[in-house]
Amino acid sequence: MSTQKPSLAKGTVEGKPATLHFDDHGLHCSRGQGNGTEWTIQKQNIISVTQADLLKDGHSLLYTVENARPKDGDGASPLSFESMRAPHLPPRLAKEFKPSEQCYWVGPRELASFVKGHVIISTGSGTGLASDIFSQLVEPVLHNLGLFAGEHFSTHTTSSDTSVAQYTRDFILPDANDGVQQSVLLLSGDGGIVDIVNTLLSEKRTNWFTKPKISLLPLGTGNALANSSGITGDNTMGLRTMLQGTPKQLPLFRAIFSPGARLLVNEGREERPLQGEIDDRPVAHGAVVCSWGHHATLVADSDTTEYRKFGAERFKMAAMEALFPSDRSPPHAYKGQVSVRRSGEGAWEVIGTNEHGYVLATFVNQLEAGFTISPASKPLDGKLRLVHFGNLNGQEAMDVMSKAYQGGKHVEDERVGYKEIEALKIVFEEEEARWRRVCVDGKIVRVEKGGCVEVRPIEDGAFDLVAR
Ligand SMILES: Nc1ncnc2c1ncn2[C@@H]1O[C@H](COP(=O)(O)OP(=O)(O)OP(=O)(O)O)[C@@H](O)[C@H]1O
Structure with a gap:
């Protein structure tokens, strides 16, 4: 049941005149009169609203769409990525889905000169969807945000059950010990988290050790941590939390x-x-x-x-x-x-x-x-x-x-x-x-x-x- 007044905007979508209104169910868009087109982007699918570079003060709405139901176990992502450009979005939508100012992934690109970005894809987690979810959903989102592998983040795909620990020991730990800020996007279940925790805590840490910030995209079986920390609860595979959440110490x-x-x-x-x-x-x-x-x-x-x-x-x-x-x-x-x-x-x-x-x-x-x-x-x-x-x-x-x-x-x-x-x-x-x-x-x-x-x-x- 709707609890708040719908929020309305008239303007354009992808350059064509449209009326947009946002309520508790999502964003309802209509174009033209009478037999015009109408469509809804469900609220649970909305990832974020970002400033669109080309439109200066305009917005991009980032959201997920469901793929035709993949067959069980075929490793195909259930979701893919879409975006919509609209100079004027309903104010409540823009406010509710504004990214966090502390988020590396939407911050100014100059951040890449002193923050290191990492993406870890755990191929053995859950039913093995991580690689396809990265290519159909996560990488397109990063590209939309102006982030590219090699330039703004390093990508690591696991090949064994020691890969996450190895990558942490070889790349994340030395930089953390040198005081370098790091943002990590981890596509895995609880196992990837526990591998990183145990590697960071079992090796020597300096006085300058700077805790990395980890965004978890829950791709395991139980995903206990994600289910219990408010990371899930929408239909964006953790991407909304990655862009809108804030870093909090993980109790151990x-x-x-x-x-x-x-x-x-x-x-x-x-x-x-x-x-x-x-x-x-x-x-x-x-x-x-x-x-x-x-x-x-x-x-x-x-x-x-x-x-x-x-x-x-x-x-x-x-x-x-x-x-x-x-x-x-x-x-x-x-x-x-x-x-x-x-x-x-x-x-x-x-x-x-x-x-x-x-x-x-x-x-x-x-x-x-x-x-x-x-x-x-x-x-x-x-x-x-x-x-x-x-x-x-x-x-x-x-x-x-x-x-x-x-x-x-x-x-x-x-x-x-x-x-x-x-x-x-x-x-x-x-x-x-x-x-x-x-x-x-x-x-x-x-x-x-x-x-x-x-x-x-x-x-x-x-x-x-x-x-x-
Ligand atoms: N390519 C791979 N080959 C073998 N093992 C892998 C590979 N990639 C990841 N792993 C291992 O698979 C395990 C996956 O555990 P993870 O917790 O991420 O998923 P899960 O057990 O399905 O989910 P959850 O723990 O949330 O129930 C980890 O131990 C990880 O090290």
């Missing part, structure tokens, strides 16, 4: 593992040392979630080429397998001691018995669009919250977790524990390695037998995230 946690913890890669077939280390103990940083139990298992088990074809459905499919194993056995009861600290120096408080189903500490509200894991979490509020339940049977666990799709009602269920915490500690009592897998923002860390992990927020920032 540190997970310190017992010696011997390893990162599992290549569908769990290979292991690697973690990037970070403190006092000989492996360390991982995250911005979204650290979990053990059903959540970590379903993330780990569904990270295969086969499952990835199903997009976000892969999480539900793996959850069914974990909660209702095909041999009809009950879901696994995860054995270990879980404890939390409610205040910095307070006593450790033991959670539940030594059998658990779900142990998840998070900063974010949603783990995927509509799956509200922590309803009290506000965008980038930096508060770590624990969601926990014990050893429930498959149907009970399914009933509880289904309520997360109803706006986070699971936290009202008496079987679920939900609280703000300062620190989480897990001491693992599992014999089999697969039950000692911990998820840190989608990455999987396997802890050694008898090992432990401790998780707490840190003050340190790696970069600023452009958010609304």
Whole structure:
């Protein structure tokens, strides 16, 4: 329902006389009388309104259009880019979609002499749309803004799961250490973010370290960070936030593992040392979630080429397998001691018995669009919250977790524990390695037998995230 008066302008569109009016649904354009043309640009598709160079005080409206529905898994972008030149746009539209003054991507081109622009395209994220979305949507927007690869930004396309970390180490970190301002456009899911965070925090930083500003175009499967920071919520793939958002410090946690913890890669077939280390103990940083139990298992088990074809459905499919194993056995009861600290120096408080189903500490509200894991979490509020339940049977666990799709009602269920915490500690009592897998923002860390992990927020920032 419309809540504000429509805003009107008479003038021209692409040089021809037109009437434009803007309301809560979008921009309605009409040309000519009687049998003239009428069309609407939906509000959710509007990226931004910029000054058009050639028209001096005129405007360009940048927006997305839906492509004919691509077949699942064919790697084609669902959206492409259009722009419209109009000297006079309805004032409310021009005001509401004005780009942020701090935004490198719409600032004066002279900025390129002291700000470095980077575009990172993570081809392995989500269902593999990043390359086509870059060429059909993002690059045309950048060209429209007068930005060209090689001149105003460098482009890096990933070829392996170490590409983002490598690029960060080789290009972004040295400049950040020299105090150079950098704006990064990252086309990826949460994984690209966690790769950059861990690389920046595990290497040496100088006193001049200048935090890069990162705009995330959410192209992963869950996109928890984007869904919880107001980056999504329109139909522009994060481009509106990139142009209109402001940089905000990304809250981070540190997970310190017992010696011997390893990162599992290549569908769990290979292991690697973690990037970070403190006092000989492996360390991982995250911005979204650290979990053990059903959540970590379903993330780990569904990270295969086969499952990835199903997009976000892969999480539900793996959850069914974990909660209702095909041999009809009950879901696994995860054995270990879980404890939390409610205040910095307070006593450790033991959670539940030594059998658990779900142990998840998070900063974010949603783990995927509509799956509200922590309803009290506000965008980038930096508060770590624990969601926990014990050893429930498959149907009970399914009933509880289904309520997360109803706006986070699971936290009202008496079987679920939900609280703000300062620190989480897990001491693992599992014999089999697969039950000692911990998820840190989608990455999987396997802890050694008898090992432990401790998780707490840190003050340190790696970069600023452009958010609304
Ligand atoms: N060309 C590639 N080959 C192999 N791995 C890649 C390639 N490009 C990216 N990757 C890896 O794929 C993973 C993609 O993770 P990312 O989080 O971006 O997507 P996702 O898991 O689908 O989404 P989300 O974490 O938001 O659910 C990252 O670990 C990244 O390093």
